[in-house]
Amino acid sequence: MAKRVIVVGSGIIGASIAYHLAKEGAEVTVLDAGEPGGIATRASWAWINASWGNPEPYFRLRMASIARWRALQEEIPGLAIQWCGGLIWDLPPAELDAYAAERAAWGHPIRRVTRAEILALEPNLREVPEHAYHVAGEGMLEPLAATLALLEAAKAQGAEVLGDMPVKWLEEEDGRVTGVITDEGVIHAEETVVAAGAHSAALLDSVGITLRMSSPAGLLSHSNPAPRLLNGLVMTPGLHIRQTAEGRIVAGTDFAGAEPEEDAEGLARSLEAKVEAMVKGAEGLGLDFLTIGYRPTPADGFAAVGRPRNRPGLYAAVTHSGVTLAAVIGQASATELITGARDALLAPYHPDRPSLT
Template sequence: MTQAPLRIAVVGAGIIGLSVARSLSLLNAQVSIFERTHLGAGTSSKTFAWINSNGKNPDSYHALNCAGMREHVALQESEQAEARWLDVCGTYEWAADLLQQERLGARALGLQARDYPAARISRTALQGRIPELRIHPRSGDIWHFPSEAVLCPSLLLARLWSEARQHGATLHEGVDVLDIDERPDGVTLQLSEGKPWSGAHVVLATGRWTPALTASLGVTLAMIDANQPNKRACGFLGLTAALYVRLRANLITPEMNFRPDGGGRLLLQTPDLDDRADPAYQASTDGLIGQEMLARLRRTFHNTAHARLDNLSVGQRSRPADGLPAVGFITPRQRAYVVATHSGMTLGPMLGRLVAQELVEEKRDALLKDYPPDRLLNKSVSDFAPIATLHYPAAQ
């Protein structure tokens, strides 16, 4: 007799949630997605979306991110629609401060030793590729990381949801999960729309909101509070109007990070200013942060004297207390499963496949060996050492 498909709920419709939902539906699970606002409304809509494993440690985390990069390429190559959401455009990075130059060089050589593509490039060659670029004369070696990419989150979300829907997944927007009742044989969600949902498993792909939901199971999960000012969890993102700058690649420069965002627009990041980012305060494009971003932009590129910011926002990142992923069951009954991670853009599609494999086929991939949530359960952020800058060169 044919076994009935597993009924699985996915809470959260960002990159992680939709990646999980897509992969579950491809394995014939009966998937219901619950999203409190709308598709992609959380961190997935405010992100630099840099796909990389540049300086990510320890080795197992580097391997996880490299696998995520390969998964993105394979997924893009399987795309049948015309739109491309992934651009393997590479990253160029350089530093002006001597200490930062030494750290960059050591990181790049370390990546080479891990067979991660990295090579020096001359100023002349780079300015030939980006003619409008200005490079400060005190800048040191320029490093090129050609396998890195940027993506358009909205187009990736469209791909993930389209495929999940085609394989039977349903999306419930504007529905909040009020409570989770876990039993030995399944789980029930109490929903804001009134009618409960019951099934075999629930996957919490709720990013920075995860601790609020694990609390309903009597479990705390140590994550940095992204609702409070904290440069590890919050960061400014500036979006320019269209510029006369021919930039395709991702740039990590001494003053600011730049990536193309379509139609001549650039997305800007200023990691050294992120200690001023407050999610409770809507930064003004005409304020001090906005004006500083524009000043740095004009120092970096020709043709930007009249540049303006169309938007300045504060992105709120999902970050477990030790900076590393938490992927797995969070209770002994193994009905509630959590996926909480930084680098969600890089890891999303790959984690979706591995999570679905574990839930449906009961096989846990070796890439997840070091990342069960146990180390974070019933602890607080103060129980962990501060996240090392080494994990995250620049801001990702």
């Protein structure tokens, strides 16, 4: 008999878990407080990568997810991923070289490129450095479209997706989580997956489980559409940019502890001005709109995936880097929920680790 599973949250993590569960024959219901597609997912910069200052186990997890994304692209019609590569020079030169050497020793296909090679990859950039690093295997997707494609693929396998269905708290009986309580009443299941992003901690708290996490705001500016000006992802000091399928240049930066909500319009216009100064052909594009996303981030910065306190009937999947990690978390979580076998790549990321409880 098929295992009945509720997935709370229809962002890219919840959608991937739902798809992988349904593919394995589970009876899946996805619940979301708003429209399917989640909240943080919609405002993601949507970079699929194994870069940045991650320790080797997290690097391995991210590389596995990149491989799974490539497989998913073959499995799911309408899942569009651009494997466009990424240029990186957003660290001081000595730190950048040390970072690249470490990644190369781990087997990362990161390549040093000269100024001439940078301009060959991105001819519309101004003021490029003498050298940078390029990773050809990195990609980007349109986060809402990709999430909806995963949900449609789950539905094709029999899953039910219900929007405008907020979960008030988790239902528990004799120490086992038996489902969720909504405004429509109790919905029962053998397993309940909490993949509700910034709201995950509150839901877990409803059954006495602590998950230390934060939800820092991230702001992105979106230009008016333009002809193709960028070929891939570009990470520079103070500005990260990519161009969407519809031609908008999406820009973000690290606000170094500032609260972007306090002057969102001003910060977005500042980002857009940097874009227009950096990219030839972007002059006068202007800001079309901005987005602010609240990134669900466990307290130590790494994913929290598994059964909190080994509570029967309950599973949690909370992470920043959701776009990169959704593919492997979806696959590994579904396997663990159905068979009980835990992927070794998830070993460091149990939600019961001391930094989170």
